[in-house]
Amino acid sequence: MFLNGERVWARSGATFDAIDPATAEVFAKVALGDKADVDTAVASAQAAMGEWAGLPPVRRVRLLNRLAGLLRERSREFAELESVDVGKPLRQAEDDIAAAASYFEYFAGVADKVFGSSIPLGKGFVDFTLREPLGVSAQIVPWNYPLRLASRGIAPALACGNAVVAKPAADAGLSVIKLAELAIEAGLPAGVINAVTGGRETGAALASHPGINHIAFTGSVPTGIAIMKAAADNVVPVTLELGGKSANIVFADADLERAAASAATTLMQNSAQTCTAPTRLLLEESAHDRFVELLSSRIKKIRMGRGLDNPDMGPVVSERQMQRVLGYIEAGAGDGATALTGGRRADTPGLAAGYFIEPTLLDSVARGTVLEQEEIFGPVLTVTTFRSVEEAIAIANGTPYGLVTGVWTRELSKALTVATAVKSGQVRVNSYSVEGSIGLPFGGYRRSGFGREQGVEALANYTQVKNVMINFG
Numbered sequence: 001m002f003l004n005g006e007r008v009w010a011r012s013g014a015t016f017d018a019i020d021p022a023t024a025e026v027f028a029k030v031a032l033g034d035k036a037d038v039d040t041a042v043a044s045a046q047a048a049m050g051e052w053a054g055l056p057p058v059r060r061v062r063l064l065n066r067l068a069g070l071l072r073e074r075s076r077e078f079a080e081l082e083s084v085d086v087g088k089p090l091r092q093a094e095d096d097i098a099a100a101a102s103y104f105e106y107f108a109g110v111a112d113k114v115f116g117s118s119i120p121l122g123k124g125f126v127d128f129t130l131r132e133p134l135g136v137s138a139q140i141v142p143w144n145y146p147l148r149l150a151s152r153g154i155a156p157a158l159a160c161g162n163a164v165v166a167k168p169a170a171d172a173g174l175s176v177i178k179l180a181e182l183a184i185e186a187g188l189p190a191g192v193i194n195a196v197t198g199g200r201e202t203g204a205a206l207a208s209h210p211g212i213n214h215i216a217f218t219g220s221v222p223t224g225i226a227i228m229k230a231a232a233d234n235v236v237p238v239t240l241e242l243g244g245k246s247a248n249i250v251f252a253d254a255d256l257e258r259a260a261a262s263a264a265t266t267l268m269q270n271s272a273q274t275c276t277a278p279t280r281l282l283l284e285e286s287a288h289d290r291f292v293e294l295l296s297s298r299i300k301k302i303r304m305g306r307g308l309d310n311p312d313m314g315p316v317v318s319e320r321q322m323q324r325v326l327g328y329i330e331a332g333a334g335d336g337a338t339a340l341t342g343g344r345r346a347d348t349p350g351l352a353a354g355y356f357i358e359p360t361l362l363d364s365v366a367r368g369t370v371l372e373q374e375e376i377f378g379p380v381l382t383v384t385t386f387r388s389v390e391e392a393i394a395i396a397n398g399t400p401y402g403l404v405t406g407v408w409t410r411e412l413s414k415a416l417t418v419a420t421a422v423k424s425g426q427v428r429v430n431s432y433s434v435e436g437s438i439g440l441p442f443g444g445y446r447r448s449g450f451g452r453e454q455g456v457e458a459l460a461n462y463t464q465v466k467n468v469m470i471n472f473g
Helices: 035-054 057-073 075-086 090-108 146-159 174-186 200-207 221-233 256-272 285-299 319-334 389-396 412-421 456-462
Strands: 015-020 025-031 125-133 136-140 163-167 193-195 214-218 238-241 247-250 280-284 338-341 360-363 380-386 404-408 426-429 463-471
Touching (some): 035 136, 035 163, 035 193, 035 200, 057 075, 057 146, 146 163, 146 456, 163 174, 174 193, 214 221, 256 380, 280 285, 280 389, 319 360, 319 380, 412 426
Parallel strands (some): 163 193, 404 426
Antiparallel strands (some): 125 463
């Protein structure tokens, strides 16, 4: 772990294995923290708060920019670590490290611009507001994008003067430890970023700790609910980014080639282990055959392999995750879905030992079935058809989630009709990714969570407002 500026083992001496998902082999031993280690981490962050929050904001700007610069300098080192830890192709890991650095650069740019306002009360009075840090922010990070998502929360927390205890997922999170270590090299005070590793018990101890002043969690709905309950006991604000079942709506008038290329990228990007992945394809019936043909031909060309070999797609993160995804595919077959590509564990030489699933396109997925309703979190696209704009909207809104919706059409009025009607935190029209998107507010509706990360809206998560009224009359 990394506590109070130092690499340390768990007090108990307990460890767990880090497994390369491409080979199923152990490549590292990781400290298995418990409540005592969480206590140390929180105390370390509390002790660092005074110095960090008391720095002139312009100095926090410089330090955060320095940390971003070191991340860019060491990007290959971090990317190789994440590629082995998570299984993703090296170039995708490199993109994640660049995004992590961009978060620190973005929020460094606003660290000296977090200010309040004055409120007129009339003659003899001055009234103003202050935006103050909350205190110690717990960042509970998922395994799919460890450094990227840790940085998404850590950067604004630090920019506002908070200290952080980060808890990466047990399945993958070694880069988060390395980030905490790099912060010391950048000149941040010891204890401003702490990384405590472990399993569910470690996360539960952190979420329920009375010394925590804010919790940011990205992960599953059941875990998010448990964290909310723990936070309620201490009356601590929570930011939750939970599951997604994002609809990707393709109308017949769309640029089908571009839409198919984007949909294929969905599978390749981290094996679709992404909460925003538009894995629920909604196709206008008249475009179905042509689009499925375009998409299938692209999917069949996807090269799988170990992340360090830079394939198109790597394995899923663990055996447990592999079995979960294969279970969904089997359930889909029972509900009448047809596999147009893939549909099974890869068994070719060099892949059979790892957690590889063939990129899978499932057609004729009926509304209300398990495949159509539940987040699969693996390289599986489902296809459901519609006949009208109204039906497309109804299907898109027909799950408990509401994170992202994709829309592909050449008609502006159609795009805006969908964008304003879907219950979704983000709507992406004719493109599913764009450089600079870290400045866009991001978060969900309904069971996809609440609160917004990214952009200036994220600053509200990490500050509290104090009002000061002075009677000088």
